[in-house]
Structure formats: structure tokens, C-alpha cells
Amino acid sequence: MEGGGSYHRMPKVRIREMKDDYLKFELRETDASMANALRRVMLAEVPTIAIDLVEIEINSSVLNDEFIAHRLGLIPLVSDRAMEMRFSRDCDACDGDGQCQFCSVEFHLWARCESDQTLDVTSADLKSNDPLVQPVDVARAIDAAAAGGTLSSAVDSSDNRGIIIVKLRRGQELRLRAIARKGIGKDHAKWSPGATVTFMYEPDIHINEEMMESLTLDEKRQWIDSSPTKVFDIDPNTQQVVIVDPEAYTYDEEVIKKAEAMGKSGLVEIYAKEDSFIFTVESTGAVKAYQMLVNAIDVLRQKLDAVRYTEDADFHLLDEHMGGAAL
Amino acid sequence: MPSEGPYVYAAPIYVDVEYSIGSQSHKSIEKKERVLIGRMPIMLRSRLCTLNGKDEAELAKLGECPLDPGGYFVVKGAEKVILIQEQLSKNRIIIDSDSKGRIMASVTSSTAETKTKTVIFMEKEKIYLQLNQLKKKVPIVVIMKAMGMESDQEIVQMIGRDPRYSSLFIPSLQECAMMKIFTQRQALEYLGEMVSMGKTSSDPSVKVEKACELLLNVFLANVPVKQGNFRPKCIYVAVMLRRMVDAVLNADTFDDKDYVGNKRLELSGQLISLLFEDLFKNMNNDILLAFDKSFDKRSRSNPPNFIKYIFPDTITKGLEKPISTGNWDLKRFKMHRKGVSQVLSRLSFIAALGYMTKVSPQFEKTRKVSGPRALQPSQWGMLCPCDTPEGEGCGLTKNLALMTHVTTDDEEGPLIYLCYTLGVEDLELLSAEELHSPNSYLVIFNGLILGKHRRPQYFSNAVRRLRRSGKIGEFVSVFVNEKQRCVYLASDGGRVCRPLVIADKGVSRIKDHHMKELQDGVRSFNDFLREGLLEYLDVNEENNALIALYEGEATEKTTHIEIEPFTILGVCAGLIPFPHHNQSPRNTYQCAMGKQAMGNIAYNQLCRMDTLLNLLVYPQRPLLTTKTIELIGFDKLGAGQNATVAVMSYSGYDIEDAIVMNKSSLDRGFGRCIVMKKYSVKQETYQNNTSDRIVRPQMEIVKGELRLDPKMQILDADGIASPGEIIRPHNIYVNRQSPKCTRGESSKLLDSDYRPSPATFHGIEGETTVIDRVALCTDIDNKLCIKFLVRHTRRPEVGDKFSSRHGQKGVCGTIVQQEDFPFSERGICPDLIMNPHGYPSRMTIGKMIELLGGKAGVSCGRFHYGSAFGEPSGHADRVEAISDTLVKHGFSYSGKDFIYSGITGCPLQAYIFMGPIYYQKLKHMVIDKMHARARGPKVMLTRQPTEGRSRDGGLRLGEMERDCLIAYGASMLLFERLMVSSDPYEAKVCKKCGLLGYYNHKLKTPYCTMCKNRDNISSMKLPYACKLLFQEMQSMNIVPRLQLTED
16 A cells, blocks of 8 residues: 555455355455454354253263264254354353353254164254254255145255264164354364355456467467366457456466466466455355345444444554554 | 183094903903093184184184184183294205305204214315214214225215215214224224213113113114115115215315205194193003002002093193193204194284294304395295394294195105106115116105106106195105206195196196186185195296296296295385385385284174274275285274375475375264273282172261262162263272281181271373273182273374385374365374375385275276285286376376365475375374373382383483483482482481491480480481492491581
8 A cells, every 4th residue: 555545445246146054255345354353253153053061861872972962063054043052151141051041052963773783873863942943954955845735754864964963873872962052263174154155366367469469279279278277268259368267367377387497478467456355155054145244244343343433442553554544 | 713711722642552461371452442541722713723624604604704814822811823934844954064165964853763964074075974873983984884885985985986975074084094994883982982871881782772772862863764674764874975975076066054945844733743742641641640550559450540640731731731831842853842722812813813823943043144134046936035024033933924824744655656656766776886877866754765767857747747646645745856866856844835737838737717617616725636726836846847927927947837926025114005116124014013003803793802902993995905905804904994005295294104094084083992901800819718808889977978989980789880870080990898808717707807908990090981891700720800901992192103115104293183184175184194204215105006996996897906926917006097086087197186285275386295194003002102190109128219101211311311410410400300309318327437327216316326425416418329329338247438518
């Protein structure tokens, strides 16, 4: 920023693609710190609900108690409630016991194999005491059932058997009580709502058309093929090199190296636009992808508020430093 | 499944006994069938083992793992491996020079009766014989004469009339003539004089007899003497002499002791058969003695019956004990070996497998010689070039290669007969002159000279043809030695050999249709062998073969083609992907480290009761596999996980091979392991028939309330901790009580006669351990033994050791949150970060290719291969092909990615080499090793802090550290470390006599025992160890006096 210019800006978000568990959007007119803060918060600080305490009554399966508890913890639960829920560590209702309705959800599981066939104990066997908090795959099956078709068919369909917890053989039994609590990804990855949260700088590609024209069709094709991803192509009509998908470019500089090797340095110039980012967010299902973004912004704002309203903090210097524009 | 106890996996040995009763006149033959003479330990998965030939389902039903290699014994509840013993071959002439530079020819003869060593050496141009039974060296010509070769001419003819040979032999002849020994009688008398065994007698006939016996049974004992005919022995000596003289003329003809063809590997079968033979003979002797004793007391009503003197215990115990202790002591065979058997290490599947292929050396490990440690060219394909330990055993302890076969003894008689029918001329029919006639070769069978053959090539080809057609054993080897003009046949046990594809004029006998049949399962390896498509060659016969590595490289002269080049490596080295791209020592390091990797041990691992068991929670099969991995089943019992590795520097906590780990990966189960430890408690019984008892936990009254001692919370009503309970340090897991009185008479014991002797758990503080299983059993002394398997699940922490498969070990340097980890725009975030400085000096290119191949593997969904030298045969993917796959899936051909910093969100300056590498978690974990103390226990004697982690000991400030402090001048620190924090002691010293006094508590004053008064005593501080030294010196009549000054 020249001349101590303003840090104040109004980022713009344009959503490109949105599904329950997938979101692709552009973030423009801001810088890497903002984009990264958003990414980090989505990964580590958007709260979700996950199983945190397991009391095992009977376990005669092949997996030991800790093993099962660990597996249970990693099952994503629908966490739309998570933002309103309390952290059990600062829940007044239960004195930090973490077992009250405000800060926890109770699950029960009881499975016993009576047949000669191996019984798969899955997330569908987890019985919740809160209909809003379910394993995500179960919730999806219920939604599918509500939309049409029966519940049982959706649960039993081969591609949606739920997340396997353990397999039981004849006579083995598993019986347990599990408490799910609110938490954040910083404490344990099981509370992270994001499977993938990543962004890239939008590339800015300039082809030197004049120089490009000096290439033969064969050379053009060679040059295009040098890129591991399909960024360029040849227009079948004009036989000109066109940019098909600039975002496919992975900043590998292969095309630039190729151009140099062909003796045509400066054939193409590629820069990263420093103020626009393309985000890809995939959710575990615990929080819908767009909700994750909204929650992340919320959390980020709360964090900033916490800084802003801290009484003894001296913001005067900071204000000065930032040209008096911020805050 | 073994678990410490009296259990031995053994089978009864039954014999049919036939004996005659009565005097000479009326003899009656009695028979008794199926008499038990002992029990023989059975090797698991051997032909006699019940598990032999069982398929996977049957094994599963028996609770056994189908991938278990077998090959070990179960003795006294422990799994024992009898290691393969390496030895110099028996009954062979070895030409060598000793430390004084004398040329010598030695033969270690081993027969059913005895084992002797014959050495013929040359000293000052004269040739002598040396035997352990001789007082001093004896000229060899005397021996020849003693064996009936009285004519000097004949002797010379036998060695060779060539003037070069005869001139070298003349001094020996002269010496004999000087000694005035011309006849056999004279020679025998002289020899008898020299014999050190038996009684000395001046009687010439006794001497002759002794000499004859020596020549018959000790001298070259492996050469049979039929009806007093010593000629074969004479010829044998002549051949030895000729080879010695050859060695004098041409130094090339020395035998190499390190040459694998001159070595024999002794397997457990041979070792046990030696043991059994010895024990059986002992048993027969014992029976004879016992029977003789009872024969004198016989009566009509009590006829002697020797069957009842057969005690099976002699053999049963005699076999069990050596296997369980590893001490093979056989007087008859002069064998005193220690450490022959070892406990099978079940740390990992690979460790157990590696034990089976281990060859223990013939020399003691302390010898500082380089020759036997060096890699021998003849080890090719037989012994693994990579798998050897570091340090003292380096190069001595070896491991078998993947396809090595060790032969067992084959019957000699029919083969000897066969040789004669194939045109071998018997020695008896030959004159001395003909022995070395230029147009014929000697035929030597198992070290025995059979005769000679005029057409050696024809003869050897005939034997080979018979072997390929299956008429004689597949492990019989023929080897034409052009230099020595000999044909060697061998059928003895212990030779190492390997299978090769036979080629006729460079064309492989295995055609495509054979391979198709093999793939369809119609044909097996043994069919190939039986039909003469493959054959086993031992190291010697390999010298007659021209082996092509690949079929395409074969020429007209090629006789064999290698099956697969990766089989030159053993099982441990076989796990390494692309080992041929690595620096050699790295592969060696990995061979040692693969055995420490945690993973699955066997399918039945959770039913076992091992003292220590390390399991990985989510073991994976490597993305980059090798053929060996598939052959041994490592893909089913993995010991590691495919981690996405970024090769970059991060945070500074990655220096010196440390790795940075992603916390989220750890949360999700990367590197998580289960450690199971066994604790056992015995219910002791005492002399007076009293015994410990285990009682239900007692309630105690605290503040008027009845409650359970918190230490006993995990106990069941039977006084034993129950499975599934969380056990913490100081918890009681068996509520045991012992009788107060364990000697003398025992009466009815009351509750008050017992004192508590509970078993208290001493685990690591802060570790949550759980009782996994409890087993009750009786042990060897019939006492109740309670075994607890305590389980602890550990997630990786800073300081835990990890390693890739390329000898690159490192500890976890720090654990970083996922959001701080670098990420790619695809959202890939590494599991761990490795510092690039690990590469330049180690030159592990294989690891780089593994990363590339693994990355291509995950993107295209096909497991990639990296077998050793596998590129030409398609068992390893080429880097070019891997790069093409990568590019096809939108990655850079180089495996490098464009990566953003997780901390700032800015792109990193460099492209980062990132992809999956198979990482092993090694058994060394900080939690087992970390140790610190502020205060703690002290040793009674010196009052200084204890030593060692197990005793919660102090950390020693040693001599060198002390030197540093002195040099620095930190005297107060020194004082504090060495005295205040160690063993300060307030001593009373008499100022007058300078000796130590003491504080008299009755008089309440210090007192000097020397001066017998209480004046002049002052008090000073000194280390207790110092005071102890003074007193110890006083006890030796040395008076240390302290001179005190006031200040």
C-alpha cells in the first residue's frame, strides 16, 4: 500500500458453486491475511459437535475400548445446533460436568450379533437423545426418506450403510453410552467441520499474441501440452491459443519454461492477482459448507470484538500505525 | 499358542524292541512294540506338525496365523529358534596358510563315530603331519610308509613325476631316509612312540597296535579302510600333498575359507539329530548298566525285564534343555556351543521372519578381521548382501536370500554305485603312476576319492541329465574343476543352493505356456523342478554355469537364466522399494530398523500372551510395494502407514533428522499404537504346606463409614483385577496375602496369621492403562499363576521415533496444528514434514522415487512396484512412467507442488516435493525412556542417589563434567553437586587424633573412641562416601587422620 494508505476495504464474495458439502467462492478485494484468517477459522475454530466421552458397558468385540472410543469421536455429527450450544467447560447448568442438555448430547449404542454372519455396527446404530444431532449419514438418510422413499430402504441401501464402527461375529456384543459435546478443531481434529479448506490466488494470464502467432500449429500444441493441467487450448476455428481455464493453472511455470526452451521467452506472462482468491471448501457434513463460511465469519468477528473491547488494551498506537483508518 | 508354562510342543518317539532271552542253548526272541523312549520337540509347520498342510480356514479354527512362517520350537512355553550355524565344510581338503606363513592342507573328518582334524603342513621345505593325538609333528613320508607305501618311487609317482613336483618333495623323502625308517614296521614303531593317547609302553607290538589304531580311526577318519587296505588313505594323502605342492608352485590354488562353497550351514535338524544320537546312546548305556545291576538279583518270580529300565526322561529332558537354554554340549562330538537357540522375537512380523533366515557366524564376533566380514562374490543369490547387523557382528552374521535352499543329506550308496556305472575307474585298479595321468580327471564324491574318469565333461553332463530327469536327488551337485583336474560330486547336507532356469544354448526351457499354466494354478514350482525346467545349483556348480540375468541377454554359451534378480536380497531387504537406487549402507540400516517397526504381528496377535506387544492401531499396506512384500505377506501384516510427506524445512524443530507432524493427522489416528505388557503374579506355596491366598478386598472404616480402599477399586470379588478396568500406579491388582510363618509346623491358619502382600502396579505416572486380559494358569512348579495383560494406547508425541523404509530414522521434533501446516490449492496438507538436509549426504534416491511412485499410485489408484532391479522385468515402475502418470493427473512431473504457507497464506518461495512415503513407527518411545528427578531414593551403603531410570535414579555429574566445572572455576556449584545434593554427612572429628568420633545419644555429647573423651571434638560436613572410605581404610590398618583448622 502506497503512502500508508488505507487498510480499510470491503471484500466481496461471489459464490460460484454451492452444495451441502461443497462450496466454491471468490473472495475479492482483500489480501492474503484476510483469506488465510478465514481459512484457518473454518478449519480450526468453527464449533461442531462430536462424541467426547464414552462409557463402555459391554465390549466383547475384537477392538478394544479406546479404539472404539476413538472411532466414535471421528464420526461427524450434524452440528447445526453447535453455535448456540455451550462449551461444557463454561456451562453453568451442569458445573462443568458436561452432561446437561445445554452442553451435551447423549448417544446410546447396543448391538449384538446373533447370526453367523458378521454384523457391521455402524453410525446408524447410534441412538441420539436429540433428534437434531445425528451422525451426518443418518441425517442424510432421514432427509432422503422425508423427501420420498422409506427410511429403512435408504439406510439399508448398499452405498449408504453408515460409517462402520466395528464388526461383530456371533456372540459378540457392544453396549455403550456416549456423550457428544461442542468443541473446536483446535482442540481435536474431530471437531473440525472442514475436510478441505483451501484457496488459491487467481492467476492473471497474458499471452503475447504477436509472439504466439509466430509459432506453428505444432509448436503451439507442444507448448500447450507442456502444462500438466489444461489451461490453454487451440481454438478449432481460428487456430489461436486461447485460455480455457485459468484457474487450472497450478503456478508450475512449466509453460514459461517451455516457452524459454523454445526460445520465446515472454510468450506468456502469468501473475497471481494478489487481491483475489478462489476458495474451495468441503465440509465433513457436520455443518453445511455455506453455513461453515457464515459461522467462520461470525467467529472471526467475535474474536475481533474480543480484542476491540478488551479494556486495558492500548489501541492508540495501533490506530496510529494503521493510519487511523482501521477500527 | 505358547505363553510361559510347562508346555512343550513335542511328539512321542515309539520304537519296536526286539531282544533275545535265555542262554546260548535255548534262545527265545521277544518282541515288544511301541515302547516310548522319549518325546521329540516338533518344529512348527514341519511335516510332523499338526499345522502342516492345513489351509487358511483350518488354521483359523485352530487359532493359528496362516502367515506365520513356522520353523521354531515351543519349549517351556517360549518360542525358540535354533539358528542356522555356519561352518567350514567337513571332509574336504582345504589348502591354506597359517599365521607363520606355512602352507598347510587340512581335513576335518566327521563320521558317525568321531570328529578329527588332520593337518599336513610344510615347514622348511619338508612336509609333516600334525594331529591332536600326536606328541609332535611326524614326517609325512613316515606315515605313508606306515600305511604300506614302502617304495619311495611309488610315493613320488603318486604325487606326480613332473620334476617340479618331485623336486619339492625330495627333502621330505631325505628326512625319512635320515631317520632310517624304511619299512612299514619301522614306521609304525616310530609312529607308536609319538602317539600321546593311551598308556605308554616300551613293547614294540603295543606301539604298532597304537599306531595302527591311530591311522585307522583318527588319521583321515573320513576315508574308509576296508579289510585293512590302507591304499585309499595313501591316495588321499597323495592328493593332499599334490595340492599342497600346487599351492607352492602357484599361489592361486589356495582355498578361500570365506568362499561360500567351502561352507556348510547346519540347520536345526542336524543339530537335533546330533543331540538325539548322543542321548540315545547314553540311554542305551544307562539301560545296560541298570539291567546288569538287577540281573544279579534276578529270581524265578521276578525275571529280568529290561523294558522297564527305559526311562523316556533321558531323551525328553535331554532334548528340551539344550533347546531352551541354547547350550549344545556334546562330548562325543567335541561340541560346546552356546547361544544356539534364541527366543523368537515377536516385536514385529518381520523380526520373527528375519530370525528364521539368520545365519550365525562360525567365528567369535570379537575378531578384528576384515576377510570374513567382506561381501563375497559367491554370496550372490545365496546370502543377502544388505541384511547384516552393524557393529561387532557386521558381515559375520548373515541372512539367507529369498530363494536359498539349504540341502539335507542324501544317501551316498546309490550315487557311488551310479558313478562307477557311468565309467569311473576304481582306484584299486589304478597304479600310482596313473593317478595323475594327464588325460583323466579324479572323481571326488563328498570329499572321498572314488576314482578317475577319462571324459569328465561327459560324466558331469550325464549326472546332470539324471538329476534333471529326477532319477537322482535334485540337490546333488556336479562340478568340474579344471584347475585341479577333478570332478566334485556332492550330496551332503548344509550346502546352500538356489533355483535357476535351465537354458539350452541360451534358450530358456520355460516357455510362455508354462508361465500361463503357473498363473492358472495348474502348475506349481515343484512341477517346474520335476520336469527339468528349473534346477538347483549350489555355489560350486555355479562355477560351471554361465548365468544370464535376463533371457534377452543370453548367448549361445549360456546354460542358465536367473529367475528374478530381486531374489538376491533377503526378506528384510525385500521390503525396501527401489533399494538399487539407494546408497548401500542405507539398505543395511533399514534391514535392522524394519525389525523394530510396530505393526501387526500375526492374525492371532490379540490371543497371544507376550511379555511385550507393540501394535499399530491403523496399520496400512505400503502404497509402493515390492514383489517380496507380496510373497511374504507383509501387505497383509503391515508395519507402518502411508504418510503424505512434504520435504521442506519448517520451524527449526526439524533439524538433525527430526520430523514435524501434523496434529490433525495424529488426532485422526496416524502413528497411534497399542502397547501391551504382561505382569504375572504367583501364588507361592511354602515348605510347611502353607500357601498364599487371594482374598476379596477388605472394607475399612473411615470416619464411621464403611468404604473400599481406593487402591483396591479395580478388584473383583475374587481379589483379582477385572479386565477392562483402568489401572493406575499404586493400584492393587491382586489382593494377595502370605502366611506370616512359612517354616516349621503348619496348623490351621487364622485370618490373623496372614499378612498382606498385594501386587501393586508400578506403571508410568500419567499414563492411562487398562487391563486387557487376565489369565489364570499353573506354571512349571504347579503353582497358580495369574497373568495380566495391561494395555496402553499411545498417540505419537515429541520424541517418538519414526523411520521411512530407507534407513532414515528421525524423532518427532514438534507437533503443529493443521491450520499452520502448508497446504496446496487442491487442499492437500502433509502429515509430516521432513527436512531436505536428509537427502544430500544419505543419497537415498529410492525414497524420492518411492514418493513419486506413491503419489502416482494414489492419483491413479494402482499400487506401484519398486522391487530391486525390477525395471527391466516390470517388477518396478520406471520414473518416466511415474512422471507421465503424475502429469496425467495434473501434478508436476517432478513430484513438486505449489504450496501456500498455512501461517501467512502466502505462497512459498519454492516448489515443494510432496507425496506419500511409507513411514514406520519404531518401538523406541520417549514415554519409556524419559526420566528426571529432583529428589528420590538413595543407595543404602553410600547414601548417594541411586542409578538408572528403573530405580528413579539421579543424573550423574561424571568425571568429565566435573573437569569442566573445575576448569571453569565454579567451585560452589561443584560443591553443591558433589556434596550437598548427593551425600552430605555431619561427621564428628576429634581435633587431637584426627579420627572420626560419634555422637553419643546417652551422654548427649560427641565422643571420640580413640581418645576416650569428649573434648576436642568438632563437627564438620563431608560426603558420606568419604567417611565410608576412612572407615574402610581403618579396617585395613591404614589410619586416615584429618587435620582441622579453625576459621
